[in-house]
Amino acid sequence: MTAARTVSLVARRELAARLRTRSFVFGTVLSALVLAGFVLTQSAVFDDRHRETIGLNGQAIAVSAQLVEEARQVGRDVRTVEVTDLADGRARVADGRLDALVSGAPAALTVLVSSGLDDELRGVLNGLVRQQVLRGQLAALEDPTGLDVDGLLRNVAEAHVTVRTLSSPDPHRDERHAVALVVVALLYLGFLLYGSLVAQGVVAERFGGVAEFLWPVVRPGQQLGGKVAGLGLAGLVQLLVVGAVGLLVALATKVLVSTGVAVAAFVWGLVWYLLGFLLYATVFAAVGVRVSRQEDVQAALTPVTVVLLVAFAFGFALLSQDPSGLLTVVLSLVPPLSPLIMPGRLALGAVPVWQVLLSLVATVAVIAVLVRISTRLYRKALTN
Template structure:
């Protein structure tokens, strides 16, 4: 058999984990969490305040003022004040608004935005009454007041969807972090399991060390990509069904594509590091020690997604860090949600792929020189010069 065939067979062996309960349960849980989050956003976020009115026509005035204050209302006419209070008490109405004098009846704490809108309406009504007493036409005064506004000049433009983009970016960062961490640790555990059970000695009688490492990384990578794809598909399905994220379709499609691309690049980087590190130890208990520096790097990128990127996604520091291969798989897809230029994403991906090529050589050397050595932990210096 040629080298590629041997790598393919080893990868197929790792793909047998597809049928394990752990894979099925963990995938199902993440799919439910992602879909449930979007459904929850739809059910809980952005719901209109339901307000009842006894007086016909008065609801229009309140709605107009509320709309000016960017408060969404759903209005209902009720036959009497007593009926309106009953509906409020039973939770079918958020508030009952009565005119003459202006009053708001609520079950518990009032909606502060609705209270502010009604206060503005009451103040306008009082002002109109005083203008009439003074012999001034309120319509002319109101028209002049309505036309007075500050002119806003935004140097960088206003992103009205920033909060939605921020939520999407943070969710994407969490998903990528979990998937990269879990996949990397799975690779490390597989390497140590074969080494401690001496199975690796049997395997290496038929294939070369680099082929064994490549097949393991490839097989588990396909497994991780399938899991990531299923989780993303669950999110896409929930988004199509609910429309929870009111973002342009092009932006959402780009986010899906780039998240999968960056998972592949990130997995290749971290899986190779974990495979090389795990080859230097012989016990599962030692994985935490050799994997700690890798975990710190992954955690650093994750933390920066929440601290640096939201404040200034196009800042100089963030842009520089998003080109660093071990940080790019987390930072760049999050920046992409905020509109990072395509050429920057492509360049960062190219740099990461070059780094993958360098790690293939480095990790392959460490793995080849360490995987057959048992006993205590092998230092990096020994692993590099052995053999």
């Protein structure tokens, strides 16, 4: 029997055993329901209202207090800062230090944003401009009895803020952001759950005598490879089911209007699940073979789960707050963070091909090293 066939048999045994368990069925159904519920409440959970910093230049500084108050009336937390140099303000908008830069006379405001101005803030600024136009026209009246009401109302209605952008707005930005965070969360749960199952299975086989029983026909490396492959496929099945349910619910409820955005993110999520699972599963397996008692499994796995949690927390925070920042880019290229951060970046938009390739190559290289180490430790543990 060839090594590949042996690994395949072990993998099929692990996969069949896992798919038949009640915990798998219950976990899959529960995860799908949770994701569906998340999608239905997405607008509330992923409310991206946060404290916004708006720069004011020149005469626009006069509307600072009014801007803060009007924004508060619509539920926006706005902080204003004075910007003396327009070039500096433009640079601060480009690198994200300012959410917007407002300049010009109060009755003819111009706002500079990175890619687009949301409707609420646009409404606030339009309201300020119209108030200033109305005050200016009323102040210019010499004879109130000759007031042209229709003309005055027309001038006020036509007044609006001028919006300039540094780049073309992405109409699917909010969708991409929500999908990216969902993908990262699902990957984290998959790595944690099925990586732990690999470690627990390794320990159970060692102390249950299963590995020694199979020794004459299945070598340690084949046994470990089959176990990792089988559990990884079980996790892939669960991810496919949960992801498909979430995608269908999102499209049916119009939470997502762009099928391409969601499908592309889902496909990349599957690719990175396979790579990330292999990476973390080999680490979990290496920890499992070093455990001297079954009771010590959870304690031994704590350092690995902490690393995974830190990777998830970093990925979630960076993708939420600074998805295009230098730190996000660098960490997305470095295993063990890349299996969580890179698929999130891909869901958010275009990533340079060289960065995707570099992260893939680096992850595969680390997996190759970890597989050799885990196999050696597993063989040594069984022969001692």
